[in-house]
Amino acid sequence: MPPFVGSNPLSYGFRHNNNMDLNSNIVTIDVGGHLFQTTKQTLNQAGSKSLFSTISSNLENDSVPFIDRDPEIFSVLLSLLRTGNLPSKAKNFDIQDLIFEAKFYGVEQLILNSQSNPSQFEPFDLEKSLLLPLTGRDSPSAISTTENGSVQVAHGCKITSFDWSLKRKSTILTQFPAIDSMLCLNSRTVAVGATDFSGLQILDLVKGSVKKNLNWENVTKSGSTVQAIGSSGEFLFTSFESSRRNSNCIMVYDVNDDFKPVTKIGHYEIFGAELDSAIPATKLRWLPSHNLLMSAGSHSGPSGVLGNIKFWDLRSGNTVWEIKENVDCFSDITVSDSLSGIFKVGVHSGEVFLADLRNIGSENAWICLGDQRKVTNGKKEGIGCKIESHGNQVFCTKGGNVELWSEVLIDGSIKGRFGSEGRVFRKNYMGRAKDFCGNRITHFSFGGNRMFVTRKDQQFVEVWQSSVRGF
Secondary structure, eight states: OOTTTTSOSOBOSSOOOTTOOTTOSEEEEEETTEEEEEEHHHHHTTOTTSHHHHHHHTOOTTOOOEEOSOHHHHHHHHHHHHHSSOOGGGGGSOHHHHHHHHHHHTOHHHHHHHHSOGGGOOGGGEEEEEEEEOSSSOOEEEEEEOTTSOEEEEETTEEEEEOTTSOOEEEEEOSOSSOOEEEEEETTEEEEEETTEEEEEEEETTTTEEEEEEOOOOTTOOOEEEEEEEEOSSEEEEEEEETTSSEEEEEEEETTTTTEEEEEEEEEEOBTTBGGGGOOOOEEEEETTTTEEEEEEEEEETTEEEEEEEEEETTTTEEEEEEEEOSSOEEEEEEETTTTEEEEEETTTOOEEEEEGGGTTSSSOEEESSOGGGTTOOSOTTTTOOEEEETTEEEEEETTEEEEEEEEOBTTBOOBTTBTTOOEEEEEEOSOGGGSSOSOEEEEEEETTEEEEEETTOSEEEEEEETTSOO
């Protein structure tokens, strides 16, 4: 039985500090027979609901509170309160032991902030540091992360979750034979769908149960498969395609109102040979600064790879911007609020392109950041490449490697191909030499101060993080 069940965990009396003034800022605490001295301000850093705050606000004259816990771990947590960072001696303890004690004192969030804070993300210092094994023979088919660094991985009909410490692992079975799209809504809830299995499901990862089944009722009354999932925090976006592949739309659901449908946008039907009208969105990204939803989809036909990129106003349901792709169509695409741009990797060239949101209406929106000569080579070097933005960087996978693109300031201002207000980006390769040329990267995502990577035919997840962070 844990200590203090049914009783006050703080014992007063029997120990006296004759030098202690009731109005003094100095606090003495006895933890497991070891005396610690600190200040009330330090204890209050833990928050009003913590045991530290209780100690600070319930001191009695000449008394020293006694806590029957591990004094060595207490000293680590006290250092965390003082500096906001775990001391080097914390590496002598298992992270689970620290988390267990932090929960007792009510400061687990401080541990999380010190070990998996997004503000600690250091893109130029990332290297492969850990492998997270998956059960079974299936390779990962989708991956999703939370802001605090927990990660969910779909493989086969299963979803395996790792908490932010990456020490606690759990696996649930789903009703899908395979999962193609997955989005984490919070640490215990995910939205999942498949391209060959009808419906979107909202799953409770803790209970392993379905919270909600969502479907699009299309005209032909056939099933509706999920092509992409996105979120704005307030709304959940789902790109559906009819099982007959002759119609598609994007449904908008209210996350805070039991996922009730809010509106439907981009409803298209195939008319004759106009195949372009039936391209479903396979990528959905929310652009907060403009309150717009980006949808993008492409397909390969007799005239090559064609696609379209649209930005939707949810209030009107209308398209605000549209880019039609017919020359070096995107293999993958993303949009960055912080960089104010759309970034794609060309299916033919395999090069990274930028369309500045400030010039989105121009006739030639795309600027090649790499080798312009590859645009018309027709070799489809970009097939399988992935691109995502995170912070002020853009990450693009090429085979088994990751390129890191960063904007460069020149003479205190941004100059380059767009004239006086132009922009220059430079490419770096991530990781050390030993990290290069692995199997082709199939998915990658960011959470906390980490990057998570999956590869073809491998049953584990790579964790990339700074060499100077964590345990």
